[in-house]
Amino acid sequence: MSEAAFRTKVAERFSTMPAVRAILDAAQNDLSDAVAADLITTLVEASDMGPAVRWQIVREWLTYFLRDKYEIAPQSFVTRLRPGAGRD
Helix, strand or coil, X not given: XXXXXXXXXXXXXXXXXXXXXXXXXXXXHCEEHHHHHHHHHHHXXXXXXXXXXXXXXXXXXXXXXXXXXXXXXXXXXXXXXXXXXXXX
8 A cells, every 4th residue: 555545544534533523623713732632631531641742643643644634833833724625
């Protein structure tokens, strides 16, 4: 399987996970790191990693596997749809 095919398959599965779906829904209206970290605490069980660290991991996965649709805005670190991707 090529890297592109792998990325596509993972993106399909990743974006259907209930917790990730909730994050993607929240990102429809831009999602700050602080709000996302708070959201993470309501979506997944407690962990030895803090919510900010868990969010950073999810954010990196979003920007790798769903990079055609989501970006991290460097001036404010808001996860949002890419321009032209359209809102659901």
